[in-house]
Amino acid sequence: MNIALIGLGMVAGTHVAAISASDPGLTLAGVLGRDPGKTAQIANRHGTRAYASVQEIANDPSVDFAIIATPPDQRLSLVQTLVAAGKPILMEKPVERDLQAATRIVELCETAGVPLGIVFQHRARAASAALKAALEAGELGSIATVDICVPWWRDQSYYDAPGRGTYARDGGGVMISQAIHTLDLAMWLLGPITSVQAMMRQTPLHDLEAEDWAGALFETESGAIGNLMATTAAFPGMAETITIQGTRAKAHLGAGVLTITAMDGTQTTFGETATTGGGADPMAFTHEWHQSVIEDFAEAIRTGRPPMATGRSALLTHAVIDAMQIASETGLKTRVSA
Numbered sequence: 001m002n003i004a005l006i007g008l009g010m011v012a013g014t015h016v017a018a019i020s021a022s023d024p025g026l027t028l029a030g031v032l033g034r035d036p037g038k039t040a041q042i043a044n045r046h047g048t049r050a051y052a053s054v055q056e057i058a059n060d061p062s063v064d065f066a067i068i069a070t071p072p073d074q075r076l077s078l079v080q081t082l083v084a085a086g087k088p089i090l091m092e093k094p095v096e097r098d099l100q101a102a103t104r105i106v107e108l109c110e111t112a113g114v115p116l117g118i119v120f121q122h123r124a125r126a127a128s129a130a131l132k133a134a135l136e137a138g139e140l141g142s143i144a145t146v147d148i149c150v151p152w153w154r155d156q157s158y159y160d161a162p163g164r165g166t167y168a169r170d171g172g173g174v175m176i177s178q179a180i181h182t183l184d185l186a187m188w189l190l191g192p193i194t195s196v197q198a199m200m201r202q203t204p205l206h207d208l209e210a211e212d213w214a215g216a217l218f219e220t221e222s223g224a225i226g227n228l229m230a231t232t233a234a235f236p237g238m239a240e241t242i243t244i245q246g247t248r249a250k251a252h253l254g255a256g257v258l259t260i261t262a263m264d265g266t267q268t269t270f271g272e273t274a275t276t277g278g279g280a281d282p283m284a285f286t287h288e289w290h291q292s293v294i295e296d297f298a299e300a301i302r303t304g305r306p307p308m309a310t311g312r313s314a315l316l317t318h319a320v321i322d323a324m325q326i327a328s329e330t331g332l333k334t335r336v337s338a
Helices: 012-021 036-045 054-059 072-084 099-112 126-136 156-160 174-190 288-303 311-330
Strands: 002-006 027-032 065-068 089-092 116-119 143-151 193-201 213-220 225-231 241-246 249-254 257-262 267-271
Touching: 002 012, 002 054, 012 027, 012 288, 027 036, 027 054, 054 072, 065 072, 065 288, 072 089, 072 099, 089 288, 099 116, 099 311, 116 288, 116 311, 126 174, 126 249, 126 257, 126 267, 143 174, 174 213, 174 225, 174 241, 174 311, 193 311, 213 311
Parallel strands: 002 027, 002 065, 065 089, 089 116, 143 225
Antiparallel strands: 143 241, 193 213, 213 225, 241 249, 249 257, 257 267
8 A cells, every 4th residue: 555644743754664664565655744845855765755735645546545644733624635535544643633623524534434543553552452451351350440640751842843832733732742642542441531620730841832731530431530640741751651450450551561460469461661752752662553553554444444543532532631621721520522
């Protein structure tokens, strides 16, 4: 399959590396960025085509699907053009800046019957799959409590980039740009969050419009209760973790390693330690998880099955983040409406 990459920011290199390392048959058909000069340079570097517009991608019969890796505020017109041409879309998180805008994109693709996948690469980790299998097998028993922690760090230079950490471009701060991955993973494992109480604030460590610290108490559809803390103000940055307490065992997932401790004290460990971009370098993580997502999306197109993370499933994370923002502003417990 031939893949067009739209958006040549920080994560573009990860996508190029993922496609290059992917199973035979997946090829980078071309790239498109805002700056024609940069687009030409990257295309030359990788021996591929420099597209001049998204319409050119839509008109190219050799393109089997497109990856959109632009900032969230640039998505709608791109999606409209690709959908009109029937091109499947794999999109970096988030879908858009808020639930309403994200829902519009998801429904646009659903109405047209165009496959839409979201890059939630944390689902692709081996340890994440092992935990999901353990939960589905009932190894932890009934789930009682959940602890989600994203103690990341970003230098001020990260937020000095135009538009970063603003509502107009990104839709918010640490929740929608960083913690959305761990939030998605938690709900993929445990099911939807139904209500939240939250605080979202700016710390003295950064100058940005939105939040660099967020905390929440939440309830899940299954009846479990939990807490979430996410920040980019935890120097020097540590791996995000999910800890799940069940009636039979506790599971701790962090840095690519899953540890399950049963009530009788026996312990099993699965996976290998890996960096996840929680420190000053946002790109300090392997391309292999993106590779798994891209390969899965290609197979989903071939077979007609849903991709690893559908656009519809991504709306759950948008709904929780929207509810957290409302709860933070009002001080009231807020229902999550997806």
